[in-house]
Amino acid sequence: MKLYYSPGSCGLASQIALREAGQAYDLIKVDFKTKTTVEGDYLKVSPKGFIPVLKMDDGDLLTEGAVILQWIADKNPAANLLPPFGTRERYTALEWLNFVASDLHKGMAVMFSPFLDEPTKQRFADGNLTSKFEYIDEHLSRNDYVLGAQFSVADAYLYNVLSWPSRVGIDITGYAFIQKFMARMEQRVSVRAALQAEGLLVNA
DSSP states (O other): OOOOOOOSSSSSHHHHHHHHHHHHEEEEEEEETTEEEETGGGGGGGGOOOOOEEEOTOEEEEHHHHHHHHHHHHHHHGGOOOTTTTSSSHHHHHHHHIIIIIIIIIHHHTOOTTTSSSHHHHHHHHIIIIIHHHHHHHTTOSSBBTTTTSSSHHHHHHHHHHHGGGGGGGTTOOOHHHHHHHHHHSHHHHHHHHHTTTTTOSOO
């Protein structure tokens, strides 16, 4: 398998999940500015132009981070990366995956937009993102991970997106339980290995 990624962007969650599942894969770095990789034109791999993309050994492609995470979990049930099909816990996990994808991820994407000025971004953060951080922090005050005591792919995605605020001038250090969650995640072997593979591990 090949995982197409760009350092620090939303492919990190898929890489964490693959490592948690014990899956072998090759990392292919995408240059977003030129839409190229060492293989050539990235748009020939994925016309969407986004990452992550998971390319199977038979050439089949899977896109959309939340879907890739579900696929990894379902293909590796022994890793317990999602609750079993049909359980209430399963739908809670999917609820969180969708929340992170639809609300948090898309909201944070606004902060990276080159089409908005800084005052507009700040107003958006105050009016839209603050409530999301408060909701997450309150939930994590009662849970070590999204689903409680058990790590899931939802945690990989949440960690990935919560690593972005400092890059766009949003201070979330005041959310104590988010900070504890981030520190807890960074103790996981899979997370540290994924960060190191992307050149993002500050303290090896």
